[in-house]
Amino acid sequence: MIHTRDKTRRIMVGTVPVGGGAPVAVQSMTNTDTRDPAATLAQIEALAQAGCELVRCAVPDMEAALAFGPITQASPLPVIADVHFDPALAVVALENGAAALRINPGNIGGPSAVARVVDAAQAAGAPIRVGANSGSLPKEVLERCGGPGPAALVEAALGHVRLLEERGFDQIKVSLKSSSVLTTLEACRLWAQRSDYPQHLGVTEAGGLLAGAIKSAVGIGALLLxxxxxxxxxSLTADPVREVEAAWHILRACGLRERGVEIISCPTCGRTEIDLMGLLEKAEPELAKIEAPLTVAIMGCVVNGPGEAKHAQVGLAGGRGQGVIFAHGEVIKKVSEADLLDEFMKEVRRAAQTYSNHNSEQSEQ
Known part of the structure; x- marks a missing residue:
């Protein structure tokens, strides 16, 4: 059962509402050189098409901070500046259109540097995300808490927040991250008990595509539920677009939001008489282009497939040399194996268009 969502404060990151009951927003980070606006914008566009709603860019030097000008002017998404150590970079990024900052107040350069950044954010109307990471906690916090556990993450985040609050700044989002799923879970739970500032979730340094997506799904999914x-x-060691795809799978699995196609497919068995894995591999990139929240099925058994996947709007099930296309469990056509994928995609696109037309009619009423 999904628990009632925590009522956190509402902040705005550009045009995207965060907290206060707003839909959970999907974020990613570019891995291009921010100093190359063309390459960065190309990646931001790809992320936006995949369903990303907020994007973060690294600001390693002044050239990257100045590049925020052309990037933010053309970006389809609010762009967050990720800044460490140098307050001047944060100020220039804000002056060049950054919608928000991600900083660590503990390493930005002392009280005067924090004040400079906060004043610039206040003037720009930009929120600040402060992050506590188990790999870079202050020495005094580690000593007081006995190591980089959940309590240390919370204490570090509270200390960062106080630095901003002392300047009268409250447009804050907080993240508490560890490469350990269990540490991340407990830290975020503790924070939710201590504060109503909105939380950004993530399992840091999660790993590659498979292992990282699994760790993230367990940690992030548990908290969302x-x-x-x-x-x-x-966070994946992979194309950032795959981060966004994984994020939407997590949201759908948690019953929170829907976007794109959910594929259900059987694990194959001795009754499978078609190349089901090959069909799935060919179908996935085509299905990824569809934004309508459809459920489709790719099944290996003509006998049981339609019944086992009767909740799918469209499905295919294969047999020896042929297969069937079905909708809501009812067979609508039989086709040769060679034509199975093409006929399946025609029906999926038809279902997506029907969904789009229905939504348009609803919005006009």
């Missing part, structure tokens, strides 16, 4: 979290990023 408990009503905790306002934005999140699935």
């Amino acid at each position: 408990e009503g905790i979290g306002d934005t999140f990023r699935v």
